[in-house]
Amino acid sequence: MAEKLSSSYLHLAQTVHNIKNLVPLTLDLQKVQYHTWEELFQVVVRAHNVLDHIDDPKTSPPNSEVSSAKWKQLDVVVLSWIYGTISEDLLLTIIKPGSTAREVWLHVKNLFYDNKSARAADLDNQFHHINLENYPNVTAYYQQLKSLADQLKDVDKIMSDQRLVL
Incomplete structure (x- = not known):
């Protein structure tokens, strides 16, 4: 015991x-x-x-x-x-x-x-308005896209690979 x-x-x-x-x-x-x-x-x-x-x-x-x-x-x-x-x-x-x-x-x-819905809408808006010209290089731009995609995933809004590429 x-x-x-x-x-x-x-x-x-x-x-x-x-x-x-x-x-x-x-x-x-x-x-x-x-x-x-x-x-x-x-x-x-x-x-x-x-x-x-x-x-x-x-x-x-x-x-x-x-x-x-x-x-x-x-x-x-x-x-x-x-x-x-x-x-x-x-x-x-x-x-x-x-x-x-x-x-x-x-x-x-x-x-x-x-706050999932509000967060998803805000993140989706950020994702759609991201511009390469605001970043020092393609890597920084890609990292921001990836970060936003990950954050969208956290609020159950999955980004398809096709959408990420486009």
């Missing part, structure tokens, strides 16, 4: 000193890359065995070997990771004292999903 672990042990998640090394993308409201950020973040929480702090509790209950005090401590670690990987504007929009990592995770997700 597994013995309960004490709250004084060092969990793998507590060894992360700079979350930006593991999630190099900063999520912000202007450059919508939510799906990419979400995937990178989920890779880190899975690798550090703290997925239960952002996942649906019905499908991922808290680890029974972790004490309540330790679970709360780890929740603050995951919460600090979220705060450390989003822009200052987004942080000021979502921060609420006493929130759990899951509450903040869902708040961020809802911000990006609730």
Whole structure:
């Protein structure tokens, strides 16, 4: 029978000193890359065995070997990771004292999903009005097109390869 672990042990998640090394993308409201950020973040929480702090509790209950005090401590670690990987504007929009990592995770997700239609229209407009003459070279122009296409994908408006080429 597994013995309960004490709250004084060092969990793998507590060894992360700079979350930006593991999630190099900063999520912000202007450059919508939510799906990419979400995937990178989920890779880190899975690798550090703290997925239960952002996942649906019905499908991922808290680890029974972790004490309540330790679970709360780890929740603050995951919460600090979220705060450390989003822009200052987004942080000021979502921060609420006493929130759990899951509450903040869902708040961020809802911000990006609730405004999909408006974001899609704005990004589509930007995509259609992009001009090569505004960029120093073809590579910069292509990178901007790709960025806009990725952002459109994040709001469920997929750009076909044919449309990208045209």
